[in-house]
Amino acid sequence: MIGLIDYISEKYSNVVEIGIGRYPEVAYSLYLKGINVIATDIYYFSYKGIRFFIDNIMEPNVSIYNGAGLLYSIRPAPELVIYMKRLAKNIKADLIVKPLSSEFYEGDLKRYKSINFYLWNFS
């Protein structure tokens, strides 16, 4: 995930990871790089200094995401990506989705330092 971490940290200072699950790797790496990271999930999660909110992306609490330049999600359930796009568009943030390798979206497929991900520019 180094490519993704580098890409985000080079371009954004306020980000939200949607659906962190049990995988804090990216959020924590960004946090260590000084990025302002918030993580959300429908299940409570706590990891070191990462700010966390319980939130359901299907009915999001927009105040959590306002001010973010980027929303991103790692291996999300494909059916939730539409809700992420709606929210990102609404708050004028970019969206990055790093899907499982056989899941594809109508978006801009980026490759950065050997990592593929989808990017939607709404900012």
Next chain:
Amino acid sequence: MGKSNQVLWFKELGKEDIPLVGGKCANLGELTGKIGVPVPDGFAVTAEAYKDLLFDEKVKDKIISTIMDVDISNMEKLHDVSIKVRKFIEDLPMPKKLEEDIIAKYKQLCKERGKKNLPVAVRSSATAEDLPGASFAGQQDTYLNVTEKSLIPSIKRCWSSLFTPRAIVYRKEKGFSHDEVLISVAVQELIASKVSGVMFTIEPVSGQKDKIVINASWGLGEAVVSGQVTPDEYIVEKGTLKIINKNIAKKTKQIISDKDGGTKWVDVPYDMQDIPALTDDEIKTLAKLGEKIEKHYGVPQDIEWAIDDKGKFFILQARPETVFGKEVETIQEERKDTITNEIILKGIGVSPGTVSGRVKVIVNVKDIARFQKGDILVTEMTTPDWVPAMKMASAIITNLGGKTCHAAIVSRELGVPCIVGTEKATNLLKDGDIITVDGQKGIIFSGAVAEKPEIKSEGVTVIKESAPQIVTATKVYVNLSIPEIARKIAQETNADGVGLLRAEHLMLSIGKHPRLLIEEGGENVMIERFASGIGQVAEAFFPKPVVYRFLDFKPDEFLELPGGEKYERKNLGPNPMIGYRGEYRYAKEDDIFRLELRAIRKAREEMGLTNIWVMVPFVRTVEIFRKTVNIMKQEGLDHLADNSFQLWIMVEVPSAVFMIEEFCREGIDGVSFGTNDLTMLVLGVDRNDTSVQEIYDERNLGVLRAIAYTMAVCRKYGVTTSICGQAPSVYPDYLEFMIRNGATSVSVNPDTVIATRKNIAVLEQKIQMEKALGLQTRPKIAKIPLEEVYFWKSLI
């Protein structure tokens, strides 16, 4: 953090120290140091200390070997093993240096508080408390009124409480290995509270976030937390701190410290039984503290508090509220119909939903084996030991408790209607009585009114009104990955079933490479988790079909899971998309595949969910397919012998297209097109290579021909055809192409089900009209006339 000490003051700790001192201690540190609310002083005996003693190779081996093979369904044996392990731990000598450190900190605490033998509370603080989906709250022990003499044994008892029967079962069920969860111990000044209780910075039943609910009773807080008394309830409006409701209960008993150590129940003096436990000023001060804590954490909080005999306030614990903390929308559930049956009892409705069922009164937890799935549990009050029965209950009724007691919290987490504080349910209700429970209003009616529990979405969101159903000949299925939203999706979309239930996100939720899980003896964890996840979806859609696609992780995806480096690196080839994946893995590593099959069988046979069908992904050759089918038969899943069980294959690889006739002859029931992989492989375009993306097109003539030919052959053999890629939602003409070629169903993402159904209805009508009027049309897809797609016709 670089902290290597085994005994640390709370003030040295913060939220980031959870791995070292567990959630409870870390939160106490956060409350003391960062939020600045009054917390009784104390220290944590860290997980390092536990590790130092318990991870000694000999000690660890002895524990692991004792519990390794225990059958968690055999309560008696489990109990024996637990006693053995706990005694072994409690008899271990405490390392001298550690004991000296603990006693030194205790003495310093005594000195600071100006008391010689300061009573303390010794509570466990498990480091897994904050793992998602693994709330360990209440799973371990608490010892009150402990002094120097009993301090070390109490700490050891906290350590050993990681091996109570319910903790062992919980870890096995959740997939934690026994050495993955560590325990820290909080040693904290015991407040001789005059009054104490629990505060939620949210209305815990309705989820209204503008309210604070305070439960209060006399004496130590354990009485309220455990729900053994019915406390006063005060509701405060956030912001204005206006007290909007008071419900004063008769408080006849309280827990106080015993001068000989420990605690005891005593009667509340008669003149205090009916008066409010809190003054208005005290209520407002508490609410203000609650607001401060919630503001810091950003989510509603469940807070334990106390006020001592000098009127000083203390916060004893704070943690996120576990149900509505997850929700955004407020539940304002009101039954539209009115139940007219006789009201036989009233209490406090603490978990909404209306259900009818048969009463089972159980007073002693030892008798929970008598409890049958679907019964309504009626008891005095629940504790963590009751959870197995609570999970099986269709509703729960207790004599005691308030909105913040154990029964209330757990029932809301489980989504089971619950009424507490009825005072006399165990006397009034008899085994076998048929009753109806309204968990919103707190009313128990005679007889059956509701046929099944009101549909709730596992504490995630509220169900909206059902979409009006349009009837179409082509079925509209939905694609799903996460069971948690299945009910909501079933209700809101009225989909005809699930055309693609992906396994990959279930595996991600377990969070380990399956081979690592097997190495750790976690086969049952995978079976249980998959059976429960698939079952959750199948139940939501029952009796409509749910087509479960077997696990199809690619090696690069497996590599990212814990255990991936060890077990998957060797499988990673130059292009994982056409590498070691799909059904080829099932034949090569049948032990993992068999776990999925056992989960399916369990859900179909034990849960009665015969609407679960299966789909084999990335089918390449008939030979491998036969091996897969044989393994399925060996595991008791035979699609040829069982009429209710269907076997589908994914058509993604061109070989499956050109050999579709052979696959049909193998007796498959259906095919589903995975257009992503099919397009990639027909066009030779790597979808992960950005340089060739512009060539990728699902509407390319080659892809359309592959699909149309497959469908024509399937029609001949009576095999159903479906599509689970996104093309029909993205391109309207793709949908028309599928319908004109006789697709039995299409499976789309939840957000497009309703629109797809409408589009299908219009298309079906159009095709019918064309036929009725004898119209000659030349339908096209992506400007390609359909007759060009049917390449094989010109060859015959």
